[in-house]
Amino acid sequence: MSSTPTSSSPSSRKRKNIPLDVFLCTVQTLISAFISGGINFAIAFGMYHSQSLIRLWPFPNTIAGDLAVTTFIQGTLTYLLLSISLTLDHSSSHHIPWPSLPPPPLPLPSFLLPPHPRPRTLPALLRPHNLIPTILRGLLCSAAFFLILWPIAIAILAPVWAGKNVAGTWWPESVKGVFGAVMAVGETPVVGGWVAGGLRKGEEEERVVGGRGGGGAEKERGQKERDGEERMGVGEETKGERAV
Numbered sequence: 001m002s003s004t005p006t007s008s009s010p011s012s013r014k015r016k017n018i019p020l021d022v023f024l025c026t027v028q029t030l031i032s033a034f035i036s037g038g039i040n041f042a043i044a045f046g047m048y049h050s051q052s053l054i055r056l057w058p059f060p061n062t063i064a065g066d067l068a069v070t071t072f073i074q075g076t077l078t079y080l081l082l083s084i085s086l087t088l089d090h091s092s093s094h095h096i097p098w099p100s101l102p103p104p105p106l107p108l109p110s111f112l113l114p115p116h117p118r119p120r121t122l123p124a125l126l127r128p129h130n131l132i133p134t135i136l137r138g139l140l141c142s143a144a145f146f147l148i149l150w151p152i153a154i155a156i157l158a159p160v161w162a163g164k165n166v167a168g169t170w171w172p173e174s175v176k177g178v179f180g181a182v183m184a185v186g187e188t189p190v191v192g193g194w195v196a197g198g199l200r201k202g203e204e205e206e207r208v209v210g211g212r213g214g215g216g217a218e219k220e221r222g223q224k225e226r227d228g229e230e231r232m233g234v235g236e237e238t239k240g241e242r243a244v
Contacts, residue, residue, distance in 0.1 A: 021097035025189060028097075032188045036074060037181030044176035054167040056157055063161075063172060067153055067179055068146065074180055075142025076135060078187050083134055083195050084125050090199045091120035100200050101193030104144070141194075145187055153179055 047066070048054055054061045089096055124130060157175065166172060 021099070024097035025192070028192070029185055029188045032078070033181040033184040036078070036184035037177040040070060040074070040180030041173050041177030044173040048167070048172040052167050053165055054172055055163060055165055056154075056161045057163075061167075063157065063166075063175060064154055066172075066176060068150055070176065070180060071146040071150055071183065072139065072142045074183060075145055075187060076138035078184065079138030079141050079191050080134055082188065082191050083137075084122070086192065086195045086199065087120070087125060088122060090203075096196050096199070098189070098192035098196040100197030101190065102197065103194060141187065141191060145183060149179070149183055149186070 044066075048061065051061050054063065056063050059065070086096055086098070125134075153175075161171075
């Protein structure tokens with residue numbers, strides 16, 4: 001007996017790719033956390049290893065202020081780099097494992113919320129009119145994570161240090177490194193989902209607009225063909241009349 005081959009639907013192909021996508025997203029998130037934690041640890045070592053007074057709140061060596069600045073710098077850079085890399089992957093037809101996430105429901109200008117128009121080359125992405133809005137989106141994302149992560153970090157550190165001087169210890173480097181890694185674990189999937197969702201929605205909108213344009217062109221082409229046929233018919237009738 002011959003068996004009828006069954007073709008896999010797009011939904012089944014997506015289900016088969018879910019484990020791989022989860023694995024890729026996990027690996028990318030862990031790599032981002034490792035890099036962010038290591039960079040923050042190295043920066044903290046350069047800042048604090050020769051200091052004699054390091055406390056949680058007092059300036060100039062304030063851990064609380066350092067973590068606040070870290071949130072905005074790291075958050076903006078993470079958004080910028082991930083946005084550029086995913087855009088280039090999408091324009092090159094590479095697979096993007098991140099699921100699509102809807103933009104935050106905030107009353108903000110449209111250019112601050114994905115989806116937004118995406119150029120397809122690195123030089124175009126780095127032009128000011130494209131780069132500046134991306135940086136502003138990164139700052140907006142950083143502000144959201146600041147409101148979540150920074151109070152939690154201070155709530156954990158304040159009872160432990162309570163005005164103590166931690167100079168000469170590895171606490172400042174460790175805290176900054178762990179804070180950067182935790183922030184990367186939280187921000188990377190969110191930014192990846194926002195950017196991936198914006199790219200896919202933009203692609204769908206381009207396809208719809210292109211389909212409408214293609215339909216209009218086909219109608220115009222068909223009308224021209226009909227007009228040509230009518231003109232040919234009139235010419236043949238004229239020739240017949242002359243022959244008669």
